[in-house]
Amino acid sequence: MAEAEKPVISAELKTMMKKLSAGASYRRMMAAKEAGHPICVSSAGVPSEVLFAMDVYPIYPESLAAISAGIGKADEFFDEARDRDFSSTICSYTRCGLGISWTNKCAFGPIPEPDLFMTDVSLCCLHVTWWAYLEDHFKKPTYFMDMPATDNPDDPAYVDYYEEQIRGLVKFIEDNSNTVFDMERLKETVRNSDLTGHYWKKILELRKNKPSPASFRHMAGQILPLVTALGDKDPVDFYKAFVTHYENLIKAGVTPAEGGEKYRLIWNGIPIWHHLQIIDYFEKKGANFVWEPYTSLSWGNKTKSGRLDPENPFRTLAEKYTNVLSNKPIEKRYVHFDQAIKEYDIDGLVMFSNRSCRPMSIGQDEVVDMVRKNHDIPILIFEGDQADPEGFSWEDAKTRVDGFIEVLEARQR
Amino acid sequence: MISKFKERLENRHERCRELKKNGKKIMACFYGLVPKELIHAAGMVPIQLIEERNPEYDEKSKLLPYLCGLGRNLTGQIYEKVFDYVEGTMVGVVCDTNRHLLDIWVHNKVFPHNFLVRAPSRDTDAAVKYFAGEMKRLAGELEKISGNKVTEDGLRESISLFNENRNLFGQFYDQRPNTGISAEEAIYIFFSALVTPVEEHNDMMKRLLESLPTLQEDKKTRLMLCAINLNMAIDVIRMCEKYGASVVTDDFTHNSRYGSNNINENGDPYEALARGYLRQVPAPGIYSFEERATYIRDMMEKAGAKGMIYLIQLYCDAFAIEYAILKERFDAWNLTYLKMEAEDTPSSIEQLNVRVQSFVESLV
Numbered sequence: 070m071a072e073a074e075k076p077v078i079s080a081e082l083k084t085m086m087k088k089l090s091a092g093a094s095y096r097r098m099m100a101a102k103e104a105g106h107p108i109c110v111s112s113a114g115v116p117s118e119v120l121f122a123m124d125v126y127p128i129y130p131e132s133l134a135a136i137s138a139g140i141g142k143a144d145e146f147f148d149e150a151r152d153r154d155f156s157s158t159i160c161s162y163t164r165c166g167l168g169i170s171w172t173n174k175c176a177f178g179p180i181p182e183p184d185l186f187m188t189d190v191s192l193c194c195l196h197v198t199w200w201a202y203l204e205d206h207f208k209k210p211t212y213f214m215d216m217p218a219t220d221n222p223d224d225p226a227y228v229d230y231y232e233e234q235i236r237g238l239v240k241f242i243e244d245n246s247n248t249v250f251d252m253e254r255l256k257e258t259v260r261n262s263d264l265t266g267h268y269w270k271k272i273l274e275l276r277k278n279k280p281s282p283a284s285f286r287h288m289a290g291q292i293l294p295l296v297t298a299l300g301d302k303d304p305v306d307f308y309k310a311f312v313t314h315y316e317n318l319i320k321a322g323v324t325p326a327e328g329g330e331k332y333r334l335i336w337n338g339i340p341i342w343h344h345l346q347i348i349d350y351f352e353k354k355g356a357n358f359v360w361e362p363y364t365s366l367s368w369g370n371k372t373k374s375g376r377l378d379p380e381n382p383f384r385t386l387a388e389k390y391t392n393v394l395s396n397k398p399i400e401k402r403y404v405h406f407d408q409a410i411k412e413y414d415i416d417g418l419v420m421f422s423n424r425s426c427r428p429m430s431i432g433q434d435e436v437v438d439m440v441r442k443n444h445d446i447p448i449l450i451f452e453g454d455q456a457d458p459e460g461f462s463w464e465d466a467k468t469r470v471d472g473f474i475e476v477l478e479a480r481q482r
Numbered sequence: 483m484i485s486k487f488k489e490r491l492e493n494r495h496e497r498c499r500e501l502k503k504n505g506k507k508i509m510a511c512f513y514g515l516v517p518k519e520l521i522h523a524a525g526m527v528p529i530q531l532i533e534e535r536n537p538e539y540d541e542k543s544k545l546l547p548y549l550c551g552l553g554r555n556l557t558g559q560i561y562e563k564v565f566d567y568v569e570g571t572m573v574g575v576v577c578d579t580n581r582h583l584l585d586i587w588v589h590n591k592v593f594p595h596n597f598l599v600r601a602p603s604r605d606t607d608a609a610v611k612y613f614a615g616e617m618k619r620l621a622g623e624l625e626k627i628s629g630n631k632v633t634e635d636g637l638r639e640s641i642s643l644f645n646e647n648r649n650l651f652g653q654f655y656d657q658r659p660n661t662g663i664s665a666e667e668a669i670y671i672f673f674s675a676l677v678t679p680v681e682e683h684n685d686m687m688k689r690l691l692e693s694l695p696t697l698q699e700d701k702k703t704r705l706m707l708c709a710i711n712l713n714m715a716i717d718v719i720r721m722c723e724k725y726g727a728s729v730v731t732d733d734f735t736h737n738s739r740y741g742s743n744n745i746n747e748n749g750d751p752y753e754a755l756a757r758g759y760l761r762q763v764p765a766p767g768i769y770s771f772e773e774r775a776t777y778i779r780d781m782m783e784k785a786g787a788k789g790m791i792y793l794i795q796l797y798c799d800a801f802a803i804e805y806a807i808l809k810e811r812f813d814a815w816n817l818t819y820l821k822m823e824a825e826d827t828p829s830s831i832e833q834l835n836v837r838v839q840s841f842v843e844s845l846v
Contacts, residue, residue, distance in 0.1 A: 154809055156794070156802040156823060158548070163803070190603050194578045194800060197603050198767030202807050205771050215609060217600040217616075218575045220588075227600070230612045237608075395582070399589040424548040427799070431546070431582035435589050452548075 076317040082310040089294045089307050091136050095177040101126035102181040107246040110170065110203060112196050113296055114189030114393075115214050116386045118262045119238055121300030122255040123248045128183060130166030132296050133175045137165055138342035138456035142176045147457060160425040161457035163199050170203065185209060185245055187238070191216035191393045193428050210245040212238055214390075222396045232387035256379045258300035259386065263377035265299060266370030268308035273369075275315045276359045277413055280324030281333065282315040285358035286348040287325070289340040295368045324357060331355035332477045333414055335406070337362055337436075338421030338429055341451075343458040347466055351419075354474045358419075360409040362402075366394045395428040402432065403439045410444050417477050422452040447480070449473040483690050484667045490674035490686075494529070495564060498677070501527060502567045506679075507628050509595075510565055512556070512584070514736050515574025515763055516599055517755050519745065520621055522640040522680060525630035530676035530736070531556050531565070535713040535826055538562075545586075550798040551826045552711060553579045560592045569627050570595025572620070576765045577800035595627055603768050605760040613756035621752075637751040641758075643680045645744045650687035651675070651737070658731065659785035662695035665707065665719040665729035672737045673712055702728035703845045706782045709793040710735040710801050714824065717831045718793055718838060725842040731785035733778055735764075735801065766804040774804075775811035782817065788845045789818040791838070796825045818845065 078086075087093060101124075102108050109120065111127040120127050137143040138161070146168025151157070153171075155164050169175050173182070186209050188200035197213065204211035214234050219227055239250045272291075276283055291311065294304040324330045334351065336358045341347055348358065370377050371392040378385040394402060409415065418440060423430050437448055449469065453461045490497065498508055507526045511518060518528035533551075539558025540551060559565065570593040575581040581598070588596045600616050602609035621632040651672070658668060671690065675683045705722055707729045709715040719729050745758030764774050782790055790812075794801050805821060812819055820841040824830040 153806060154821065155806045156799075158797050159799050159803050159806075194575065194581065194767060195803065198800070198803050198807070201767045201771070202803075205807070206810070213604060215602050215604045217602050217612070218581050218598060219600045220584075220598045226612070226615060230602070230608065233608050237606075399585050422546060424546075427549065427578035428582055431549070431579065432585045432589070434544070434546075435586060 076314070076321050076323070078314060079310065082307075082314055085303065085307040085310055089298060089303055091132075091293060092177055094293070094297050095175065098126050098128060099181065107184040107242070107248065108181050109185040109187055110183045111186075112188040112192060112200065114192050114390065115187050116235055116238070116390055117298075118258040118300035118382070118386060119235060119242075119255065121261075121298075122258040123239070123242050123246075123250060125185065125242055125246070125248065127297065128180060129297055130169055131162045132293065133169050134162045134165035134456050135340075135342045137169070137176045138458070139345060140176055141343070143168075143343070143456060146172070157457070157459065158424075160193075160195050161454050162425065163195050165456055166199070167202070170207070183207075183209060185242070186211040187214065187241075188212075189214045189216065189390070191218075191391075191396065193395075193426070210241070212241040214238060216391065216393075219396050220398060222391045222393060228384075228387050228391050231391050232383050235383050235386055235390075252382075255382045259377050259382040260379040261302050261305050262299050263370060263379060265295065265304040265308055266368075267376065268305065268312050269295060269369045270375065271312045272308065272315055273360075273365055275312070275319060278319050279333070279414065280322065280326065280330030281357055281359040281413075282318035282323055282325075284325040284348060284352060285336045285340065285361055285364070286345065286352070288361065288364045289345065289348075292364060292368065325352050326355050326357040327353050328355050330357045331481070332416045332474070333357055333359045335360050335409060335413075335415055335418045336421065337406075337418065337433065338423050339363055339426060339455040341421065341453055341461070342456050344461060344463060344466065346463075347470070350467060350470055351474075354470070356417075356474060356477070360413045360415065362394060362405060365409070366405060399432045399435045399439075403436050406436060406440055407443065410440070410446065415444075415446060416480075417446050417473065418448045419473070420448060420450045422450055423455050424452065425454050425456065447473065447476045483686075483693055484663070484670060486686060487667075487674040487690075488670040490678050490683075491670050494532070494674075494677040495567070498527075498529060498567045501679070508568045509624070509627075510568040510571040510593070512571055512573040512580055513576050515576055515601065515759065515765060516572045517574075517617065517620075517759055518680075519637065519640040519644050519755060520617060520632070521572070521624060522643065523632045523637040524621065524624035524628040526569070526624065526628050527679050529568070531559075531571070532673065532676060533712055533826070534559060534564070537827060545583075548797055549579050550577075551795055552798065553583050555826070557583060557586070560587065561590075565593075568593060570597065572597045572599055574599045575601060577798070579799075595623070597623060602760060605757070605762075609760055610753060610756045613760055614750070614752040617752040617755050634751050637755075638747055641745045641751060641754065642747050643684065645747065646684050647675060647680050647687065648744055650684060650691065653691055654687065655731070655781075656784075657691075657694055659704075660697050662697050665722075665732060666716055668732065669712065669716060669719075669734075672734065676736065700728060702726055703789070703842055704728055704730045704785060704787045705842075705845075706731045706733065706778070706785065706787040706790040707793065708733040708778060708790060710798060711793075711795045711826050714793060714795060714826050714831060718791060718822075718834065721835055721838040722791070722842060725839045727842040727845070729791075730787055731781050733781060766800045771804075771807050771811070775808045775815075778808070779811075779815055779817060789820065789841065791841070792819055792821045794821065794823045796823050796830070
């Protein structure tokens, strides 16, 4: 379809995009500091619904690291880590995120002195050490959302323990700021979070359409509010407007794959932030990423019903945040791939073997074996790093994509 | 006497097979955060999985090249059925690799029984309560394997036996710098504890303490070694000795974790175990950096070590980040140290020679 025939992005959506951009998020943080609200260095996975209900403004070092890598401004943070003898075998988010903390600046400018630190223990062991270091080095009150490594996240005792952690978070904020907890506000942020997750899921569902109106590139670009503003009202409007936008694209038959969608693919792993153009390169060849565990299983309403219950905010948040993919056995992880391959009519799988993220990468080969055994689709495995471009060759990557596309092409002949 | 410790370590597999033949059941522990007392109380023998230098194991693990050598090596050994005598494994989480390797082992059904020790990272009352419950769950699982009931009294006895072993180690480490025990011998003494029934090792330790040789006058430069990998450590100890230095004290990830604290022998033994393990065993992120760095500084001081070597196994991100964090204190305290990063292969280790030589010479 010619460019001129594509449905235009509505003015309302454009406004929302501006309001929720990374730059705008940075400006909101500065304004929050000026208004006297506590600033908190937080990891993803901390129930941000609680933070928004208590006027705590989070800074997310992982998001800032991803943004810095995406716009080619991460080098000075990596250099800072290297100077302090942090080995390059340590996760690039950690090294870049610490660089941001040491230098007190991010890609958009200086960052205010934080008042609090908090992290979610379930993400990975490095997160625990990272935040333990922040606490030790910067001497600020720190809260660990404790979640033991488990192979049975559905265990009620486990969910109970985490629920207690959320209540502990409320107390921690009250003890270390002037904020007073208000249950009605928490219900409101959970309601917002629920709707945000609901619309996000709708977008993911729309990608089942052939052709899919959205690719992984869109999702990677639009995921930010889900990370940084969950609980706020704006993301609800943002994703709702995107649902309408994608519905319009479907009606118009628009797809990001050039020349029409020839191949429908899965991307497994975090995006390669420093070379997002790799996704464009796939699209130029007529390939479209229509499903990813990263966008589908790590974010949104991860409760069994797919919705949050604002009337029971602590329990519903506990159920949501304890549902962590990497805490599930490999067989259960495979089930998601199996379903997606069928439901999204997948032609091929691209696995990003990410040397920074061991929880995401360990077990990938076993999933690949299971996919090979049960589905007749080609698989491409990339090795690299999510944020550190060291050792990544764009030319090599393109050659590998070319080869993969040839295989897909040959199968469709 | 030392030869007995060395023999226990080197012939660990044969010994374990013999134990099994005699009706003992054996459970493998993946690193030091597994509460071995629980396994013992269920009438089984806990042994720790230990690395063994053999490049074939790394290759046979078929694991990602950027995962640490320890994990690759152990997985290779498991696939090669080196641990064919164990009933199963228990994993105490210290890093993402050891936590998620379990997923692969479970997927590949390498052992009949596999357990993840679901340990909180905090030591609040809620965490202790949760972990005490987890201990009870694990006790129930172990009972099913061994056929022996874990009683509270039995668990207290097991705690007492392991405390005794810890105390004997404490005495040994206090006296070691002033004895003729070499660093390599100390490694045999410690690592044999990880693969020998605790009662037997306690007897060996008591006999050793009664007969510790006295240090002859030694003019060598005294060093401390912090390391994780057994074989790499032995190589570096030998290098130090070759260049005229002597490693008089050490801090291995395994021995500091194993021997650092006693568990309360009174009251509810499950709660005691929970309180004894949560944030009490040195591991990155779940133990105070201040205490860890201070321990290293004090050990250097006590042993009269002029310098310290911090040996990191390449791709061990947990140990690497912990080093970078501790380094801030090492620098602030003006400790003299050398950090080295290598793989457990002869060629990678060989490259450390020059650096060790220069470091030792700089201290003379």
